[in-house]
Amino acid sequence: MDLTEALSGITTPLVTPFEDDSSQIDDDALADLIDHLLENGIDGVFPCGTTGEFASLSPEERKRVHELTVEHVDGEVPVLAGAAATTVDEAVEYADHAAEIGADAAVVTEPYFHGPNAPAGNQRFFEAVADRSPIPVLLYNIPPCTGGSIALETITTLAEHENVLGIKDSSGDLEYLLSIIRETPEEFVVLQGYDNLLVPALRMGADGGLNALSNVVPAQYADLYESDDEERGAAIQDAISPLFAACASYGFGPATKTALEYRGVIPSDAVRPPLVEVPDEGRAAIGEAVDGLLESGN
Template identity: 35%
Template sequence: MQFQGAFTALVTPFKNDQVDEDAYRKLVEWQIEQGIDGLVPCGTTGESATLSHEEHKQVIKICVDQAKGRVPVLAGAGSNNTREAIDLTRYAKEAKADGALLITPYYNKPTPNGLVAHFKAIAQEVSMPFVVYNVPGRTGLNVQAQTMARLFHEIPEVVGVKEASGDLKQIAEVVEACGPDFTVLSGEDFTVLPLLAVGGHGVISVTSNIAPKMMSDMCRAFRAGEQNKALGLSLELLPLCRGMFLETNPIPVKTALSMMGMMDLELRLPLVPLTPENEAALKALLTDKGLI
């Protein structure tokens, strides 16, 4: 299975409102050194919503180039505009990403038939592994298990899902409906261990931006049958997971990385810095965990 274990939903560092290539390469290299299983550029955490198309392509290219095939790169390439998704997915393939992470169309609220048609249209133009990104809290659309099974069985390019519903009943139903060859990844850092327990394969994580070793070690421990070790790491990660969602992602994680000296703190509007109270709480947490 190509996409399993802990994948980091990478932040996009900025400097003077431009992509900070040096900081991004440094982050990618550190992630690989720490044992991360894979990388995801241009997801929600990478502020893809405020990247221009040229920046989006630049970020994917830098990530693939720096990874040098050492870990798989699953490039964010989705859109609620099918033509735009085709263009971004085509570039991900040209850049030699290992797969494309494709969010379900947000705002449009397509029917199940519309969802299938959307992904079929992308696959007809670009053939590469697709991971569907189901995040109802951001899209206003929830892909039910039977629809996910249709996507998997009708579109050979669809190999998995990033499940950010947080609904373990639904996740178990997806595993049941799609079978063991379908990759189910958590898109919700609080549900990684439970998702693994119901037949999932890993996580696309925000928290692993700052704790890649801990998150990947937890997934490896579970796969190795070391349940107590996996549980211990899961419990150790929980405070960091809470910290990463003190405010809207990726505000806390970018703040944490700046505190760790990995990059300058720069966000794009409409995101703004943490409140002073939350910044102080985050600093105390990172200090307690020995990260700063």
């Protein structure tokens, strides 16, 4: 599979559905979610990312979610396995397991908790993981969770590494993303992870999106990517904004799960501490936002 070509589209960072008390992963709901995405034109899936609450899963659970995803996708689209960790060995362990079960790439963030890390330290970390990973590595820039953005010089250096596939940028900084596009080779995959900036990013040369809300309305995201009609794309992007605002208020995992429950895709919006479910006053707004998005695709 040519990953550069395969990821030129919309990839979904999967939520991790739980039973009502959140103590167990709901295997059937995860399968239903994947079917919902594949039937509506999604080009790839990313289990155990931020939206997938990886930080609230045990290592065994993370591996189990990867296994379930690869098994159910059955080669139809690429699977990018979440390998975020604070040590090189742990990130490589997730990458090794992902390779063993047939995932296509490993997604790696900067080491978190330390705070803003020196660019040289981040580069050494990513290089060490990429050197040892048996599958390609996708960088994941998410500064609110790691203490800072990956330095542009670090990205341009890593873009020359034969085992670094590209980057998901969730910074919300469009100029930063455009600088990555300008200063990396054409084959380096650049994915916009900030839903509200997807259309401008695509128009300026991003290869695709890796967007939480594509869980909820995959057909609209696929339409947004494929459409040559700028007005239609802009209308869908505008309709994304209210739901994106709900995610900003309540968190991407909780808000996305509430929206999926509203659509009947998963039976429960349960999340694990420290996350909390969307309060009652937010549910109506999320429902209205989902309805608006569905109408935008008609």
